[in-house]
Amino acid sequence: MRTDAQGALDFALIMLRMEGGCPVDCNAITDLFLQALVEFFGTLPQIWALECMEHLLLVNLKGNLQITVQIANEYSKNLGVDACIEVFEKSDKDPDIHFKYIEAAVKTGHIKEVERVTRESSYHDAEKTKNFLMKTNLPNAWPLMNVCDRFGFVRQLIHYLYTENMICSIEEYVQKVNPRNAPLVIGLLLDEGCPEDFIKGLLPSVSSRFPVEQECVKRNRLCFLTRLLEYLVSERSRDVDVHNALACRYRPAVLLKHIESFSTRLNIPKLIRVCEEQRHLKDNYHANEHKATKERKEKK
Numbered sequence: 001m002r003t004d005a006q007g008a009l010d011f012a013l014i015m016l017r018m019e020g021g022c023p024v025d026c027n028a029i030t031d032l033f034l035q036a037l038v039e040f041f042g043t044l045p046q047i048w049a050l051e052c053m054e055h056l057l058l059v060n061l062k063g064n065l066q067i068t069v070q071i072a073n074e075y076s077k078n079l080g081v082d083a084c085i086e087v088f089e090k091s092d093k094d095p096d097i098h099f100k101y102i103e104a105a106v107k108t109g110h111i112k113e114v115e116r117v118t119r120e121s122s123y124h125d126a127e128k129t130k131n132f133l134m135k136t137n138l139p140n141a142w143p144l145m146n147v148c149d150r151f152g153f154v155r156q157l158i159h160y161l162y163t164e165n166m167i168c169s170i171e172e173y174v175q176k177v178n179p180r181n182a183p184l185v186i187g188l189l190l191d192e193g194c195p196e197d198f199i200k201g202l203l204p205s206v207s208s209r210f211p212v213e214q215e216c217v218k219r220n221r222l223c224f225l226t227r228l229l230e231y232l233v234s235e236r237s238r239d240v241d242v243h244n245a246l247a248c249r250y251r252p253a254v255l256l257k258h259i260e261s262f263s264t265r266l267n268i269p270k271l272i273r274v275c276e277e278q279r280h281l282k283d284n285y286h287a288n289e290h291k292a293t294k295e296r297k298e299k300k
Contacts, residue, residue, distance in 0.1 A: 187215030
């Protein structure tokens with residue numbers, strides 16, 4: 001096949017036309033020719049290989065997509081990842097084409113390529129890609145994190161990672177992919193019933209930002225919030241927002257002691273304002289609870 005491609009093709013056609021049927025499995029013959037084609041691309045200079053890939057897609061986009069994807073995966077280092085992606089983008093911006101490229105890269109074990117495409121391509125169907133990646137159960141969650149972070153599937157992402165016990169991937173998401181979503185992630189973990197110790201371990205990722213308080217208040221997890229704040233103070237946090245948030249949760253006697261101990265780390269005017277806001281939120285919460293209870297009684 002390597003020394004006489006035309007002769008091999010003629011021989012294959014003869015076998016296919018033999019009376020009584022082909023003595024060799026037709027699929028096996030097809031696979032041999034496709035493998036030979038893939039190997040042939042490895043002998044071509046970069047420019048020629050890319051031009052041939054474009055021509056394959058131009059002649060029959062659907063029919064030649066799979067083999068072109070296989071060629072791109074096999075020789076992505078030599079051809080260049082960017083150049084391969086450009087071939088597919090120039091050929092078609094159909095989301096199904098880009099999804100099949102991702103699918104083929106996963107099946108052939110080119111996970112780094114999957115990471116790259118999910119991070120950079122805007123043409124694949126995000127919902128379809130997310131569902132596919134969840135079903136494949138990849139040990140590397142970066143492709144899934146890329147898709148969910150870019151297209152607003154953070155809630156589904158955290159639920160999947162937590163239920164699959166991919167705790168390290170949750171830490172990676174918070175620490176490396178999108179630290180700004182750390183408060184949201186902590187709130188979602190509270191919804192999942194995640195142990196407090198793990199949530200505490202995520203707190204260094206939020207640095208001086210602390211809207212985590214809002215996520216706890218929304219879920220009426222005030223006792224947990226207090227323990228969270230006390231943990232940060234015990235870890236010698238110098239974040240003014242942390243100290244203010246903790247101070248406004250204390251009763252007057254404890255609050256005075258806290259102010260005496262950490263006066264240099266408190267913003268007193270802001271603390272007063274936060275305490276007033278907290279009282280307002282608490283009053284609203286109790287008012288809403290009273291109203292809801294009254295409505296339930298009236299329905300009965």
